[in-house]
Amino acid sequence: MSDLTDRLAEGLPPGALAVDPDVTAAYRHDMADFCPAGTPAVVVFPETVEQVRHVMRTATALRVPVVPQGARTGLSGAANAVDGCIVLSMVKMNRILELDPVNRIAVVEPGVVNADLSRAAAASGLAYPPDPSxxxxxxxxxxxxxxxxxLCCVKYGVTSEYVLGLDVVLADGRLLSTGRRTAKGVAGYDLTRLLVGSEGTLGVVVRAVLALRPAPAPRLALAAEFPSAATAGAAVCEVMARGFTPSLMELMDAVSVRAVNDLGRMGLPESTQALLLVAFDGPDRVAELDAVGELCRAAGATEVVPAGTRAESELLLEARRQALPALDRLGTTMIDDVAVPCSRLAEMLDGVAAIAERHALTIGVVSHAGDGNTHPIVIFDAADAEQSARAQRSxxxxxxxxxxxxxxxxxxxxVGxxxxxxxxxELGPVAMDLQRQLKAVFDPLGILNPGKAI
Incomplete structure (x- = not known):
């Protein structure tokens, strides 16, 4: 321990190293706090690329595991510490280095908060679309x-579609640059896409080149109340089959609607079994919203309420964003994010309801309905061993x-x-074998976020 901290301190400024157990304990896990987490030997807060390289060179020399962390809002335990590790907290590398409205790119450090980038882009008439809750x-x-x-993936896609290039510190401290700053680029293997989603197991991202898009018009939303998952699912399928591309299409079940009402007095209709929120941000958004409202009624909606103003629309969407905090108040939450084809969405929701009944548990479900990504949230008492076991089975x-x-x-x-x-x-033995070989190429000593993902 003394050798580790001394060698780390040689290349770090005062205050970049934390060894106090009361401090390091706060960095043991992400929001999946029921997942196992070890005790870190030290937490490091680098502010420069060279400091990250120094940490990785030291870790390699001493064979010490390193767990990269951001804001620890993850839900799979991917940022959980392992015993004796260096926790590498990237939150102080939080600068927007460049925002280029001509080439529509932003160059950022990894600690930049998503909303801060979105606001900076908006000031230049641009948007960074990925918007986790x-x-x-x-x-x-x-x-x-x-x-x-x-929430807006149905129209704008996910993070991987906006990462053009990366600077990444490898396990041995080398600095790898991948990708490009141009709209097109197919030179060599696509290492950028390989690194996106790798959960810190292949390298430490220290800089990213991100694509931006022109800022859309303010979105307008509607809420449609359905008596069942089947009718809501039918409406989703009809919207997609008719060629509409909403900027957002979210589905909340009765459990999540009640939880949001209890948290924020949102006034959502508690009689509903499924509440569908749909928004458009294109030039024809009023007409599109009207047409989708009619499709919802034809599919069985008992009530369709369009928002009259941008403020009313944002209030509806804020209700969706509050679903996780609202459900989290009910107990320990084990959050799934299974994605299915849109055409099977109703089967997924009904299946989850049956699982909840079979195990006598409360399970709320919110969904990015337009891309079939469901978030069943299992609520249980972590202090009750029998209930915890039922939660895991469900x-x-x-x-x-x-x-x-x-x-x-x-x-x-x-995966985490x-x-x-x-x-x-899901992947099968051949894919798993290749993934383990890729891990060994990037991290031959296995010190980067060990035990996570693969």
Missing amino acids: SWESCTIGGNIGTGAGG FDEIMALGLELGGTITGEHG LLKREWLAR
Whole structure:
């Protein structure tokens, strides 16, 4: 321990190194606090690329594991410490280095908060579309690590579609630059896409070149109340089949609607079994919203309420963003993010409801309905061993259901610790073998975020 801290201190400024157990304990885990977490030997807060390189060179020389962290808003345990590790907290590398409105790119450090980048882009008439629900606190580095999505993915896509290039410090301290600053580029293997979603197991992102888009018009939204998941699912399918591209299409079940009302007195309709929120931000958004409202009524909606103003629209969407905090108040939450084909969305929701009933648990579901990404949230008492066991069984059954419906075990939260056992079931032995070989190429000593993802 003394040798580690002394050697780290040689290349770091005062205050960049924390060894006080009360401080290091705060960096043991992300928001999946029920996942196992070790005790770090030290937490480092680098402010420059060279400081990150020094940390990695030291870790390699001493064979010490390193766990990169952002804001620790992740939900899969990917940022959880292992015993004796260096926690590499990137939150102080938080500068927007460049914002270029001509080439529509931003160059940022990994500790930049998603919302801060979005606001900076908006000031130049641009937008950075990926918007996870935790956008006010999550960092770009964490978004890149997990391949984060968000509410507007149905129209604008996920993080990987906006990462043009990366600067990455490898396990041995070498600095790798990938990708480009141009709109096009196909030179060599696409290492940028390989690194996005790798959860800190291949390298430490220290700089990112991100694509921006022209800022859209203010979005308008509607809320449609449905008596069942089946009718809501039918409406989603009809919207997509008719060629509409909403900027957002979110689905909340009755459990999540009630939780949001209890948290924020939002006034959402508690009689609903499924509440669909749809928004458009194009030039024809009023006409599109009217047409989708009619499709919802034809599919069985009992009530369709369009927002009359931008402020009313944002209030509806804020209700969706509050779903996770609202459900989190009910107990410990184990959050899934199984994605299925849109056409199987209703089957997924009904299947989750059956699992909740079978295990006598409360499970709320919110969904990015336009891309089939569901978030079943299992609520349980972590102090009750028997209930915790039921929660774990229900979680596993939900993942099995997602695969059975042609889906994937994770749409945007990553594998982390939570889903390691399920990754092999989805990918198969050949893919797993190749992934382990890739890990060995980037990290031959296995010191980068060990035990995560693969």
